[in-house]
Amino acid sequence: MKTAIITGISGQDGPYLAKLLLEKGYKVVGTLRSYRCVNTKNFEYLGIENRVTIEELDLHDMANVIRIIQKYRPDEIYNLAAQSSVGLSFEQPIGTFTFNTISVNNLLESIRLFSPSIKLYQASSSEMYGRVEKMPITINTPMHPVSPYGVSKMASYFMITTYRESYNLFVSNGVMFNHESYLRSNNFFVKKVIRDSIAIKNGTLDKLVVGNLNVKRDFGYAPAYVEAMWKILQSDKADDFIICSGKSILLRDIVEYVFNFLNIDKRLIVEDKNLFRPNEIEDIYGDNSKAREILDWNYDMSFFEVLDILIEEELNNASNK
Ligand code: NAP
Numbered sequence: 001m002k003t004a005i006i007t008g009i010s011g012q013d014g015p016y017l018a019k020l021l022l023e024k025g026y027k028v029v030g031t032l033r034s035y036r037c038v039n040t041k042n043f044e045y046l047g048i049e050n051r052v053t054i055e056e057l058d059l060h061d062m063a064n065v066i067r068i069i070q071k072y073r074p075d076e077i078y079n080l081a082a083q084s085s086v087g088l089s090f091e092q093p094i095g096t097f098t099f100n101t102i103s104v105n106n107l108l109e110s111i112r113l114f115s116p117s118i119k120l121y122q123a124s125s126s127e128m129y130g131r132v133e134k135m136p137i138t139i140n141t142p143m144h145p146v147s148p149y150g151v152s153k154m155a156s157y158f159m160i161t162t163y164r165e166s167y168n169l170f171v172s173n174g175v176m177f178n179h180e181s182y183l184r185s186n187n188f189f190v191k192k193v194i195r196d197s198i199a200i201k202n203g204t205l206d207k208l209v210v211g212n213l214n215v216k217r218d219f220g221y222a223p224a225y226v227e228a229m230w231k232i233l234q235s236d237k238a239d240d241f242i243i244c245s246g247k248s249i250l251l252r253d254i255v256e257y258v259f260n261f262l263n264i265d266k267r268l269i270v271e272d273k274n275l276f277r278p279n280e281i282e283d284i285y286g287d288n289s290k291a292r293e294i295l296d297w298n299y300d301m302s303f304f305e306v307l308d309i310l311i312e313e314e315l316n317n318a319s320n321k
Helices: 013-023 040-046 062-072 086-091 093-114 148-167 189-201 222-234 251-262 289-295 303-320
Strands: 003-007 027-032 053-056 076-079 119-125 171-176 208-210 240-243 269-271
Touching: 003 013, 003 062, 013 027, 013 040, 013 222, 027 062, 053 062, 062 093, 076 093, 076 222, 086 093, 086 148, 093 119, 093 148, 119 148, 119 222, 148 171, 148 240, 171 222, 189 208, 189 251, 189 303, 208 251, 222 240, 222 289, 240 289, 251 269, 251 303
Parallel strands: 003 027, 003 076, 027 053, 076 119, 119 171, 171 240, 208 269
Antiparallel strands: none
16 A cells, blocks of 8 residues: 655645545545644545544654654655745745745655655646746746745745756656635635625625736646646656646636626626735746646646536535535
């Protein structure tokens, strides 16, 4: 039986990845910064409660990382832990940069020194590319991040490639574009739009307040994207892959689709300039052909299909509460 460690198990992707790995027969160890952050609801939601071994792990502390690696001797580590909000990274630039880079350095050094056979997946982000001159984004597109989060992910991306090239380790980057699910935290755009719109429909909120809607993003579905993470570590050779839908969608179209679905008056959409980001990218979409060809990862969902699933899940769960 293979053993996998997933860091950041309390986030959106961790529980979906844990479910996938359990279905594939892995023993799964999930790590958290504190036992107080255990969100058993997400495990229950996916029917995997009591099947993931939970460990407290401070990724800032290399001794702690070594301890966990020696305790479980994993075959694979999926490093999902990160301060992952672009917006918050402008408010907490130092914390974001420090955690998102040192955590990766500690994992890489621990693997290099003590367990070089471990395969490591690093959750990299499209935000590393930032302002680009040419689209779609491929793995060779020059990076020009425009947020502290993007800068932190770029630094750890290059630590991964440096360790791979210098020490011949099996360490890979999955460069994920935005992906959404019912388990997304409430501070992310799509989740917030759906939840607030349902609240308007139910009469508990009077309007939807959002930032700049004139930007386009490449959005996908988290349960399908975690499959790509697993495939990246099953590949013959460590490498870096763009994981995206290949199309961008205007944020305004997302909001209007949700409002139409729920039959809400669009005059209740309010764009608040205070919520605009200091340095916004207008449009971004990627090219997933390398993942399709090498990993045999296929993704054909339109984001409107994803929205249908997310709205239905949110409505079902709102009515079950
Ligand atoms: P998420 O929901 O924000 O989860 C991130 C995880 O990291 C949480 O378990 C969180 O723990 C943990 N974490 C945050 N700050 C930490 C800190 N200072 N110390 C220890 N743990 C910390 O993220 P996700 O959506 O699952 O994404 C997984 C990974 O993919 C992240 O690295 C993210 O940056 C990257 N990514 C995500 C997307 C996307 O669209 N979802 C796109 C590109 C890349 P708490 O619960 O305790 O806060």
